[in-house]
Amino acid sequence: MLSKKAQYAFRALSTLVRADLALRKEQGAVNPTPGEHPVAISEMVKEHPMSSKFLETILLDLRRGGILGSKKGKGGGYYLLKHPEDTPLAQVIRILDGPIAPLPCVSLHFYERCVDCNEAVCGLNRLMSEVRDANLAVLERRTLADLAVKPGQPLGQAQR
């Protein structure tokens, strides 16, 4: 299950994606520079009610994780460093929740050897690798851009 952190992160990110879309539309530019329109925590919380202090720690993680940039002082806030379709959901989840794999011994980014389990003999290993791959097939393909797709509309089948 996704942690509250990850859930809140996705809510806040959806606000940033919409801000990015609005900016692109307004500018009429196909590929504008990101970062022109930071959104303050207070605005995100207005849209998605939650503890602003808690959200703050989440946004800091996302910034350190290379997904967001920030601007200090009045008029400041957070903004996407890349275009929404360039940030897969997997990256967000790894930053906030850690491994996506169901076992440490089959994790690509957070590998740890199993204790009391000989990997060469362990039957679970291979099965959980399958699960991991099935997850990644979705989470590496779907991006922040998909977060903003309204329920009526179809999701892209093979973006990028």
Add this chain to the structure above:
Amino acid sequence: MLSKKAQYAFRALSTLVRADLALRKEQGAVNPTPGEHPVAISEMVKEHPMSSKFLETILLDLRRGGILGSKKGKGGGYYLLKHPEDTPLAQVIRILDGPIAPLPCVSLHFYERCVDCNEAVCGLNRLMSEVRDANLAVLERRTLADLAVKPGQPLGQAQR
């Protein structure tokens, strides 16, 4: 990530699967009645070192969950109620870890409404349903029988 409980469960179950296979081979029967050869906790722990008291609570959960049967007294123990290929991994995980879905609001067996989240508008909903389906495609197809497949050997592609 799978809990320790689920991991221990799979280790113990792999012992029971091998016992079942050995029994079928010995009997030469294609479809023998299960339950003829219970395995005691002490034997499982001998094969997979872990706290036997902790394993006990796990096995009780599996019994209540309809996967195992038990026999008391000397010569007693636990045994599979069905043939290994008839118990999908998903069933084991649901018993010990609860929902497989990444969000309560997309869970098939443990559905709960999202708080502070309008499902009709929430963009995450649909994406996480995709993740759930990808998981289930593996976890409902793979069964306890696959647990006993040695690493060299190929897994079945479409059992049943």
Add this chain to the structure above:
DNA sequence: TTATTTCCCCATAGGATTTGTAGGGTTATA
């Protein structure tokens, strides 16, 4: 009948993790 073996059940303790809070510091703008 008695002893032994094994599963059955419940309560709870200890630790880890998650979730959230507090408070002050730094930077940018007006």
Add this chain to the structure above:
DNA sequence: TATAACCCTACAAATCCTATGGGGAAATAA
């Protein structure tokens, strides 16, 4: 200079995970 906003660390509260302990009930064997 005042204000708005992000930055950082520590910690508190709640929850969940992991495991343990002790006694009870049932089956078997002597």
